[in-house]
Amino acid sequence: MFKGSKKILAISALASLTIFTISCKCSRETDEMLQVSGEQGAADSALVSSLESVNQIFYSLPSPLETAMILKRSGATYNEELLNPIENASKYSTTKSMALNLGIYSTDLSYASLFDQTQATIKYMTASKKMAEGLGILNAIDNSVIEKLEENINNRDVILETISETFLNTNSILEEDDRVAVGSIILVGGWVEGLYIATSLVDDINKADNEMVDRIVDQKLSLQTVLKLLEQNIGNADVKELYIDMVELQNAYNKVKITVSDVEIVSDAKSKVATLKSKNTITISPETFKKLKTKVLELRNKYTA
Amino acid sequence: MRSSVYLLISAITLLLVLPSSANAQCKNFAKTICRLELSPYIHDGNYNAAILTEGEEAELFKTFYAGQEYRISVCGSEMLTKIEFLVMDVDRKVLYTNAKDNYATSWDFKVENTQQLIILVKVPVVSSKNEELKSGCVAIMFGLKTD
Numbered sequence: 001m002f003k004g005s006k007k008i009l010a011i012s013a014l015a016s017l018t019i020f021t022i023s024c025k026c027s028r029e030t031d032e033m034l035q036v037s038g039e040q041g042a043a044d045s046a047l048v049s050s051l052e053s054v055n056q057i058f059y060s061l062p063s064p065l066e067t068a069m070i071l072k073r074s075g076a077t078y079n080e081e082l083l084n085p086i087e088n089a090s091k092y093s094t095t096k097s098m099a100l101n102l103g104i105y106s107t108d109l110s111y112a113s114l115f116d117q118t119q120a121t122i123k124y125m126t127a128s129k130k131m132a133e134g135l136g137i138l139n140a141i142d143n144s145v146i147e148k149l150e151e152n153i154n155n156r157d158v159i160l161e162t163i164s165e166t167f168l169n170t171n172s173i174l175e176e177d178d179r180v181a182v183g184s185i186i187l188v189g190g191w192v193e194g195l196y197i198a199t200s201l202v203d204d205i206n207k208a209d210n211e212m213v214d215r216i217v218d219q220k221l222s223l224q225t226v227l228k229l230l231e232q233n234i235g236n237a238d239v240k241e242l243y244i245d246m247v248e249l250q251n252a253y254n255k256v257k258i259t260v261s262d263v264e265i266v267s268d269a270k271s272k273v274a275t276l277k278s279k280n281t282i283t284i285s286p287e288t289f290k291k292l293k294t295k296v297l298e299l300r301n302k303y304t305a
Numbered sequence: 306m307r308s309s310v311y312l313l314i315s316a317i318t319l320l321l322v323l324p325s326s327a328n329a330q331c332k333n334f335a336k337t338i339c340r341l342e343l344s345p346y347i348h349d350g351n352y353n354a355a356i357l358t359e360g361e362e363a364e365l366f367k368t369f370y371a372g373q374e375y376r377i378s379v380c381g382s383e384m385l386t387k388i389e390f391l392v393m394d395v396d397r398k399v400l401y402t403n404a405k406d407n408y409a410t411s412w413d414f415k416v417e418n419t420q421q422l423i424i425l426v427k428v429p430v431v432s433s434k435n436e437e438l439k440s441g442c443v444a445i446m447f448g449l450k451t452d
Contacts, residue, residue, distance in 0.1 A: 054425075056355045056363035058445065062370070063349040069449055073372045160347050160451065167350025168340070172332040175352055187351075214371070218419040221368045225421075228366065263394045263420060265401065273374060273413045276400065280418035 059229040061187045062222060063167055064103065065160070067194030068110035074198070074212040078115035082200050083108040084193070084304045086127040095135065096238040099182050100303045102131035102170070103189025110163060111197060118153045125149060125166070132170060135182060140170040181233035188226055188242055189303060195219055196300040199293040205286055213289070217282045220253045245299055252295040257283040331356060331442035339380040339444040342411055346376040346448025354444035357428045359385070365424040365445050369416045376448035378411040379426055382441035389427040397423065
């Protein structure tokens with residue numbers, strides 16, 4: 001009888017905990033769906049109904065490495081004066097400031113590495129390490145990473161692989177530790193830094209290289225992803241503050257117009273690389289660009305202060 | 306009575322530890338298996354992975370930039386024999402499905418103009434009615450082509 005009671009107790013405990021766990025997961029997913037539904041409105045009801053069958057939603061921002069590659073492909077030049085000085089690293093003591101500046105330093109080191117500025121890359125990796133340690137992500141960037149960079153000064157492929165691996169370590173450790181809010185702040189910090197570098201390199205959009213201006217305009221699309229990503233963790237006070245900043249940035253982007261035509265796929269049997277063809281038209285006035293640039297500078301100064 | 310308490314504590318511990326252990330396995334799987342499939346492209350460093358069960362779906366929203374060549378790699382742990390992925394535009398028009406490509410685990414592409422795309426990942430049910438549905442790690446990773 002006593003043995004039977006123990007079994008019943010154990011089974012009941014397991015059953016209750018299982019039900020509790022499942023309930024928590026479902027309600028969180030419903031919240032995410034409601035956020036999508038609430039923001040896009042009734043017009044997007046078809047999208048919402050299709051999301052209802054989806055068990056997991058990811059909003060993926062360009063990583064610091066991708067941001068730096070986009071900058072370089074757009075004709076950016078290297079200007080170390082634009083980067084956040086590593087001396088500032090000692091100023092950051094809150095979770096929010098360390099997370100933002102881990103993202104900022106990560107973009108800075110990616111930008112430096114793509115322009116073969118190895119010493120700057122090592123310097124910024126060291127600053128990133130300091131931020132990661134402050135955030136308790138101790139294994140993401142260890143001394144072996146710095147040593148690997150030092151040993152491969154002339155091997156850009158190894159340097160890029162090493163940087164990519166440290167980002168993956170940081171992201172996956174935060175995910176594993178259930179600290180996705182911190183992960184989202186890091187990504188947004190890195191994204192803002194890319195936008196800051198890009199806008200700083202353009203003084204006059206009439207004279208500037210069109211490709212760089214195009215990529216700055218394109219960030220209006222990524223900004224939607226930024227907002228969705230932050231909405232997933234809006235219960236976190238730091239994320240909420242950042243979300244308000246991003247809404248202000250969205251206001252600065254409001255007068256930027258992008259229209260996208262239907263997308264067609266063209267396959268290339270030889271290279272096996274498909275091309276997605278479409279026609280985008282963008283509209284941005286010099287005045288709108290100036291306001292956007294000012295807003296980006298204001299946010300970046302706030303995050304690095 | 307004391308052994309009941311121990312049993313209860315063990316049950317709670319097990320339930321708390323299991324998801325974290327599954328996440329750790331997922332992280333290792335993404336790092337050691339999926340990441341390699343991106344070569345010679347360089348992994349962008351982002352981590353998008355989750356434990357999915359047969360019949361479940363995941364979606365990823367991302368902007369892809371003009372001029373950059375990408376490799377998308379979707380891989381699932383051994384338990385999941387087949388993973389379907391679709392690439393759609395924002396109107397959910399299907400641009401690519403690996404179901405028509407022998408369930409290839411990766412796809413290389415570039416965009417002429419910057420595009421927001423949706424990656425839909427489905428884990429089809431392959432277990433028979435009498436079998437328990439299988440679960441495993443599914444990772445969606447992006448590779449970037451360098452010059």
